[in-house]
Amino acid sequence: MKKLIPFGILIIVVILALLFPAANLTPTKVPFDKADTAWLLISTALVLLMTPGLAFFYGGMVSKKNVISTMLQSFVCMGLITIIWVVFGFSLAFGTDVGGLGLIGNPKSFFMMQNTLGVAWGSIPVILFAMFQLKFAVITPALITGAFAERIRFNSYLIFIALFSIFIYTPLAHATWHADGLFYKMGVLDFAGGTVVHMSAGWAALASALYLKKRYAAEAPHTPARISYVILGTGLLWFGWFGFNAGSALGSTELAATALATTTTASAAAAMAWIFFDVLRGKKPSALGACIGAVVGLVAITPAAGFVTVSSSLIIGIVSAVVSNLVVIWRSKTSIDDTLDVFPCHGVGGMMGMLLTGIFATKSVNSAGTDGLFYGDTSLFGKHLVALVAVSVFAFFGSLLLLKLTDLISPLRVTPEEELIGLDVSQHDEEL
Template sequence: MKRVLPFILLVVVVVLTLVFPSVEQSSAKSAIDSGDTAWMLMSTALVLLMTPGLAFFYGGMVRKKNVISTMLQSFVCMGLITVLWVVFGFSLAFGEDVGGIIGNPGTFFMMKGMLGNATWELAPTIPLILFAMFQLKFAVITPALITGAFAERIRFNSYLIFICLFMIIIYVPLAHMTWHPQGLLFELGVLDFAGGTVVHMSAGWAALASAIFLKRRHDLDHTPARISYVILGTGLLWFGWFGFNAGSAVGAGTLAATALATTTTASAAAAIAWIFFDIIRGKKPSAMGACIGAVVGLVAITPAAGFVTVPHSLAIGVIAAVVSNLVVIWRSRTKLDDTLDVFPCHGVGGMVGMLLTGVFANQAVNSANTTGNGLFYGETKLFLLHLAALVGVSLFAFVGSYLLLIITNAIHPLRVSVEEETVGLDQSQHDEEL
């Protein structure tokens, strides 16, 4: 039955494609801007590049016998999540609002109504199909981020089940609540420019739940396979992040330029801060540390990129690097086996970024979308709102992910056997080797 299931799913997708062709066309007058469209086409490609970048980033950190498996866990999201997104995922995230929590799965079912001049109400100058594809790339990389926490010990087939459930139950409700104009968090005034809450906090808390549920590896003697892969992955992530953050302006204007500037300065500041913090602690500066620091800076600036000034982006990068570094140190002293420190870097980085958005948000940067100035400017409302939202999102993502792990494990065991772990997942799961 397990071997027949993938073929059944494939047949269902083909049948749905034939029965529900995406031929509806909008007759609305076009307000599409060619410059905005060109930038968003580029941004969509840049964000897609981040997932292969993440594959190299994580692949270089694991042991040689697990490199292929770890990289494939990222790559497969580009296939599986894309299919789910096209069929009903985009509708769940951005379809007609249902209670401020989720979208109507029928609104854009099978990309219905995507042709012609159709646009999304908060992105009126680019085609709706382009907005859907841009948002797809965020949905693709989010479950891939989780994989670093359970690297070297998860069954690949079980992983596929888990990421499907995660996207449907955790990711799309958060995307809807945060980015849909009738979403619960959006209406409350929570600011998340490019996914610090939706992407990084959800992945970080799911990573922590995964590390707890799957428990420790049997052999913790860990030598990274290729630090050069980590450097390459960091470069690809940093490059792609310009599409991630600046693209979230959904247009080629001053806001996109500001987001691009805050993105690169926060990452640069975090990379240097991580190195200096290690030196202060008596450690040698390392390539691994510089790369992790750069990514932490990118994570932390993501929710704030279009709401803060460049000087404050430097502060966000430095603060996030120090806090995440301290959490990595704490984690290393516990029995928690978060293999590649996904929670300390992505989860904590996302939370730091969310809180600091509530501190440094400036309506002069983005008067159209900023719901208030931050704590730095003497206003407390936004900061307290972000603090409350952080608690709520954290509980939802952690508890929900833990329950999904229990469900997945009941369907198909998550943990590989001791023998399979010893041999390595490349061989035991894929019959391949580096």
């Protein structure tokens, strides 16, 4: 019976779609900018590529008996989260604000993608903006999977990511990016998802690692299945991240070009900083270290990409790589079994990016932003500190609650026997 639960959830979503009509919004007939629309179409495709890239990135790090399971956990998000987003997720994130609190949108605003034809979001069609933002919603729960890799039941995983997307991701997206959102009105700057995507995933990852506890064989020497997969995944992530960050300018503009430049600069700086820091610690430079460093740089620059100069992005990449590396070292000395160090890389990387945005943001790059601490204004940094604490508490404890709820519905952990033979066989009856 428990195996039918995810299918039952899908049926409930379809029934809701049939029962509740969308809100009747009046279309705004405006000419769309063709260049902006073309760039966002490309960016949307680029961001989608990040999820398969993440699958290779994570899949190459786990043991050979868990590669397929780990990669599928990323791929399946493209299916399940898309359905949720199309039905009511986009409305919750970007629909008309409910209650004036700036925390959630009206689920009827764009229910089942109605009220999207002929409606503009800036200079692009609202349906395109919805599909662009969908790719952010897809990759966020996929990021969490590295924390509980090799020990979670697939059916239970589907329930958890559905709950996370609805109750953690959409409120954060609304609060941060909607014009009536709580953080948006506070003046918090998050260009492409440092808080919404990476901090939420990072804290959920830490909650997951603590809740599911250690793998039964966590103390045994671990050999990554395919370092070549990790390199391939890093390349796909880096390539797709240009859509992630430069696409968030929502237009074919100089700001998009600046975001592209800061993105690749921060990633390059972080990759080299990670390698050099390892060498200073007496380790050999490794492909794995270079790849992890590059991704940490991409994570850290995400909230800052359209608000800082290229020279500042160098500092952001270097500082974030060193701090994340130190947190990885700390984590390895604890009993926390964050399998692929999602919290040290994505959670800490996102927090570093948010704080450094509060330091290095400048209106000379983006007039819609605010000058940061480095340019003499202390208010932005203070706002980012407040938002950092609020998001951390909400994402961590909210995820713990959802993990407990999921566990009550369907047990999260595989049995010792299932973990021993590997999730590829025990969960999917497939082998690499």
